[in-house]
Amino acid sequence: MSNDIRALPSLPQFPFLGNILSFRQDRLKFLRDLGSHGDLGVFYLGSYPVVFINSAEYAHGILVQHAQSVEKSLMLRKYMRPLLGNGLLTSENSFHRRQRKLVAPAFQHRHIANYANTISAYTDETQARWHQGQRIDIAQEMMRLTLRVMSQTLFSTDINTEADALGRALTTVLNYSNSVANTLIHIPYHWPIPQHKRVHAAIAQLDTTIQRLIHERRTQPTSTNDLLSVLLQAHDDDDGSFMTDTQVRDELMTLFLAGHETTANALTWTWYLLAHHPHIATKIKDEVDSTVGTRLPTMDDLSKLPYTLQVFKESLRLYPPVYMIARKASQAFELGSYHVPEGMAFVVSPYTIHRRADYFDHPEDFNPDRFDTSHEASIPKNAYIPFSLGPRNCIGNHFAMMEGHLMLAIIAQRMRLLLAPNQRIVPDPSITLRPKGAIHMIVERF
Template sequence: MSAALTERVESPPGPKGNWLSGNLPAFRRDRLGFLTECARTYGDVVAFRLGPRKMMIVNHPDLVEEVLVTNNRHYIKHFSLRMTEKTLGNGLLTSEGDFWRRQRRLAQPAFHRERIAAHAEVMVAFTERMLQHWHDGAVYDVQEEMMRLTLEIIAKTLFDADVSGSSADLSAAMETVLRCFTARVNTLIRLPYFIPTPNNVRLARAVKRLDAIIFEIIARRRASGEDRGDLLSMLLNAQDENDGDRMTDRQLRDEAMTLFMAGHETTANTLTWAWYLLAQHPESEARLHEELDQVLGDRAPTLADLPRLPFAEHVITESLRVHPTVWLVGREAIVPTVVGGYRVPVGTTVYMSQWVVHRDPRFFDDPESFRPERWQDGLMKRIPRYAYFPFGGGPRICIGNNFAMMESVLLLATIAQRFRLGLQPGTKAKLMATMTLRADGGLPMVVSSRRGLST
């Protein structure tokens, strides 16, 4: 255990920065590299500044647990997330306090294991529909393909809506939102949204496109009056315990937008990185194909097959370790508190980076390497609880974590059963750390039919 976990001092060490911008230029240039270097140079608790904002990053699982679990009531979501209000409004990801607890309670039943299990057939069917348009030897932007697929799945399973005709437009708008968010975080002086800067104009147009589609889904459901047993029906029919009020269209929009963004973006990126990593590790790819051939043969995977596809699950687990879709979580102190023996003043943001902790050699052998087999002998039980936290943790752990894992494994199995995905010579993905970890500029890959089943 490092000294930072036991030593009690006022302020943690950290890199010196510019008197005005602090460490923002270095953070802006290479977010992942900056946080990694902070951990390597200064240890388990590091202080730095992004402009006027005081930041800390904790790099040990025990300290992550201290922030997310033990002392979670000392914190709220961090300042960057509050910059998403233009897009996400006051949804599950951004809301706080009693309102958040109420919304979480209303949404939780939609993510119970029994209910999400019923979505397995939809996930596989939508994937097979996509594969009907794949051709042997063709090149596809796999990130774009996964984005469209997971968007259509989340719309169908949670809102019983068919967005196949507008999925490309939705995905493009969401990517614009993420790029605008990144640009705003990277800026020292943030102008109000009503000032028509190029970034604000792009954001406004993207949000308008998203709103049009989501409000249309809500309006159609209100007009039909149907209770389809999905998340949208639950939210529409929910009544406040005190005054009996139901959600406004705006509240419904905020929750729908949050789940659209979080529910498809993360899974799509997880699968994108899984294909990228498998293409560079043919031995792992061959083992995955062997498992799928033995368990499935030529038939489509089902929910019942998942316990018999452990290596497929390990591929997803390891992809989330090496290239964590959610690469950073943060909390802002609302009362004076302490982490790792260091004082955390009110208003300080404490970051915890999956990218950093998941690659720590104290907890993972050969941490830079993609080795799905490392999980097969109970590694999860041997490492500290928060050495691996792809979905966050504590009361605000991702509400859809089980949904995302089931979807990721089923989609991986359905696609890998039919196709191999290979990198074009010289292709190297460029990491883009926005709200999620994306491949900047997409990821073109060559698909090769495994059984001559492509059309």
């Protein structure tokens, strides 16, 4: 006889509103409070119950074992569809499986290696702009850098030259999606309020640019190896078909969006953590100095920089950019001893799973050594999930790790970044876990 999953421990709620106010007010505290109940909990968004998953075992249950019985959340699909169409993040079932098969080759090692030169060159240009003593907003700088990397690797367009309009349009849409994720009252997307008009105009601009790039590439094929070329050449092994222009557009938009803000946030939190732990920043510099010397680090050097990678992994543990992964049961199933009815909503919480003391010793400490070769194997299976698990895990996982690894090595080799005084830095968890506003840092060049 299975248990009713809605009877799991919960937090105090208000009639009609459920837990929506505390979920909005301080989301990370809310998740931690729920996590204090153990592996599973339940909270209410209005009258809708949401099952909270706080364990490696249940995360695997939802994301891998029962992957065929869950789908993406309604919110994601509803508010991201206008921008992303039917791309990898928002599509479902057989259509998703086909698209995933078509897009996956673009992220094979040999293609990722091509993108590394762009990452090195742009990171080098960015750090060269920062002069001794300069005060920079590291959150904005990382966002700009990853946006520039993404548009170059996607369609060989330098956002600095294609006018920053493309970047601005994408930011408008991103800000809208984040604000929708944080709002209580949802105004239908087609209502012509000023905010919606701005978003419609931004999407139209992104569409025009991307359609033009697709058209140019189809009519004048080049030998470039960017993601656009790889996607245009990708074909279904079963029936030989290629993607339509609309599919290519949807996948490009999805990669553009999924690939830059996440990595920018991960790097921003890494610089923040390093500013609080200068001896760890020094260890990165020592590692780069002793293996690469003073030249620009490249992808070939990365295998000689294991400590730098450990730092990036540890930062993703404490500040996973995708701190909540939402799902909805598309059919009834049994999760352990619980019966899950069709329609039940879930939130898998990498943020709290990564901070469980039974998975990670002294979980609040920033300790990159936990990812060295002798310790990493002792991390319980599925307890470290910044890129999720299963068939919907992050397709850009290796790209993102390479990008973060390389950017950290290049910047830490040249400078220390110190936190500017008198700032209150707090996370602003919306779709991704970003900092609230700017993080000002002072550049101290070596």
